[in-house]
Amino acid sequence: MTETINVPNQFQDETLDFIFELSKNAPEQSVDLNDDEKLVLLRRVYEGLGEKEHISKRIIRYLMALEWETTLSKDEPVTWEIGEIAKKFCENYGLLDELVICLNQAQITFSNLQSLIAEYDCFHADDYEEDGHIVIRVAVSSDQDNAFKEYDIYNNWMAENITDEGLEHFVVVVRRIG
Amino acid sequence: MDPTDFHKTAELLIGEQEEAHIRTTINRAYYGLFLYLREFLTNNGVRLPDRNSGKSHHQFVVKCIHKSRFFQDISETKKQLSGKRRSKDSAILGIYKRLQTLLQNRTEADYNLRVIFRPNDSQDNLRLAKSTIEDFSNFLGSKRESYIISIAKQHSQEILNS
Numbered sequence: 001m002t003e004t005i006n007v008p009n010q011f012q013d014e015t016l017d018f019i020f021e022l023s024k025n026a027p028e029q030s031v032d033l034n035d036d037e038k039l040v041l042l043r044r045v046y047e048g049l050g051e052k053e054h055i056s057k058r059i060i061r062y063l064m065a066l067e068w069e070t071t072l073s074k075d076e077p078v079t080w081e082i083g084e085i086a087k088k089f090c091e092n093y094g095l096l097d098e099l100v101i102c103l104n105q106a107q108i109t110f111s112n113l114q115s116l117i118a119e120y121d122c123f124h125a126d127d128y129e130e131d132g133h134i135v136i137r138v139a140v141s142s143d144q145d146n147a148f149k150e151y152d153i154y155n156n157w158m159a160e161n162i163t164d165e166g167l168e169h170f171v172v173v174v175r176r177i178g
Numbered sequence: 179m180d181p182t183d184f185h186k187t188a189e190l191l192i193g194e195q196e197e198a199h200i201r202t203t204i205n206r207a208y209y210g211l212f213l214y215l216r217e218f219l220t221n222n223g224v225r226l227p228d229r230n231s232g233k234s235h236h237q238f239v240v241k242c243i244h245k246s247r248f249f250q251d252i253s254e255t256k257k258q259l260s261g262k263r264r265s266k267d268s269a270i271l272g273i274y275k276r277l278q279t280l281l282q283n284r285t286e287a288d289y290n291l292r293v294i295f296r297p298n299d300s301q302d303n304l305r306l307a308k309s310t311i312e313d314f315s316n317f318l319g320s321k322r323e324s325y326i327i328s329i330a331k332q333h334s335q336e337i338l339n340s
Contacts, residue, residue: 174302
């Protein structure tokens, strides 16, 4: 079954031919089209560009694999984000500077960092809802051993360098993606 | 029942792709650890907050661990008396930060259906919970154990009085 997709301007005819040739050799199931993260990347590649050509699903798979690998191998540092409510919460507690220090340190500590976001959240269990806190969400593309090692290093760094208030209100969550 | 038996249940679900199974594994991983710590406290005479106190047992256990962060052995106390600032117990703080992480993941796994969980999340949470119990029992020692229990009793009394 053939699907259609917009192809960016910069793909010349010969580029398409080249990709098509390569795609013949690409493993059919090398990329899962149901993978949300890869679809997001694909959308970014084609976003805003006019429709030029129809290409086969097989080529899409190949392009997605290329783009995904390129993204993972980038050396550019991942920039962090602080959610609006998280920012207000930290300002109220006088913790914003400390949160920024923690996020900068996370950029240093975690290799293969994919995203770094600070969000407001609160624990709740059945009848109870507790005071709010900040979740420092770290997404990495590391194996389990490496992710655990860096998580422990980061926690030790926090124990040494962060105030009691910060330790209590900043919860670190590391998730392995990719 | 030994609360760490919940980790055996979690192990049965490791490798399952269904998100409901993954979320259940994360829940069981956390509960194995939480109940282990809760039982450690109550078996040593610590009274848990009443239902009408407005404090959850989860937060009580977390708070007791956090409040125990200033444990020091005698040699450390001498250093402190000689002018060094009050230092924190990194072993206890390590347990505390892991407990926070597991509670956060458990809360999201149980209540937040918008978060997408993947099979490696169940593996990671179970490993973290099991290693935290292992570290807690290894670090404990009689002095640290007495200290944590006394801090927890004090905290329990504060809640009763409030």
